[in-house]
Amino acid sequence: MTIEEISRAVETAVRNNLDNGRIAEAVKETVKNALEEEGQRSEDPYRTTLHFLAGLLAAWVAVTAAVLSVFPVDADFAHTPAYRMVGGILAWSSVGTLASALSIGTVQIMKRNYRKDMRKWKVGQDPPRVSYWLLNLLIYGSAAFGLGPVYYCIRGGASIVTGESRLLSFWEALSKLVVL
Numbered sequence: 226m227t228i229e230e231i232s233r234a235v236e237t238a239v240r241n242n243l244d245n246g247r248i249a250e251a252v253k254e255t256v257k258n259a260l261e262e263e264g265q266r267s268e269d270p271y272r273t274t275l276h277f278l279a280g281l282l283a284a285w286v287a288v289t290a291a292v293l294s295v296f297p298v299d300a301d302f303a304h305t306p307a308y309r310m311v312g313g314i315l316a317w318s319s320v321g322t323l324a325s326a327l328s329i330g331t332v333q334i335m336k337r338n339y340r341k342d343m344r345k346w347k348v349g350q351d352p353p354r355v356s357y358w359l360l361n362l363l364i365y366g367s368a369a370f371g372l373g374p375v376y377y378c379i380r381g382g383a384s385i386v387t388g389e390s391r392l393l394s395f396w397e398a399l400s401k402l403v404v405l
Contacts (some may be wrong), residue, residue: 230259233327234258234259237255245283257329266296269336270339270355270357270360271332271336271339274280274363274364275332275336275362278325278332278363278364280330281321281325281349281367281368282322282325285321285325286322287323288314288318288374289315289319289322291318292314292315293315294352295310295311296311298374305390306380306381306384306385306389306391306392307376307384307385309377310377310382310384310385311381313373313380314373314374314377314378314380316334316373317370317374317376317377318373321368321370321371321374322375324367324370325367328364328366332363335359335360339353376395378381379398380392380393380394380395380398383397383398383399384398386402
């Protein structure tokens with residue numbers, strides 16, 4: 226509630242209670258209700274998590290779309306390390322997209338339950354609990370799928386740079402990249 230809204234509510238409470246002498250009680254009750262309403266609205270511990278996951282989902286969708294746009298259809302290209310690298314990136318970015326979407330859905334459910342509990346909350350009571358460990362697990366779990374495409378980029382990039390006809394293992398790729 227804004228200051229103007231609170232002022233109008235107090236003014237209305239005073240006008241309505243001029244006759245019965247309950248002005249102080251009416252003002253006190255109006256301000257208490259305004260504070261409770263504001264407390265319920267302003268506290269949203271899930272907002273930043275949802276923003277991060279939405280950004281991550283957008284990034285995953287962009288990577289998936291980019292990989293699909295460059296995916297070759299040439300039959301000669303089908304047995305090269307670059308083809309396997311692009312396939313690995315596509316697979317892991319798709320899994321990352323799915324994980325991010327499921328995480329967003331989970332956080333939305335948590336947020337809905339939190340809001341439902343906040344409607345029942347009164348000043349002086351303990352506020353509803355927020356499961357921060359679960360929020361962190363959903364954030365880092367969704368972001369961890371980014372390691373899959375990086376893994377395939379290192380393997381495929383090293384295979385292409387060194388002229389190998391096969392997709393190198395991760396440790397082979399790292400050792401050959403360090404030697405270059």
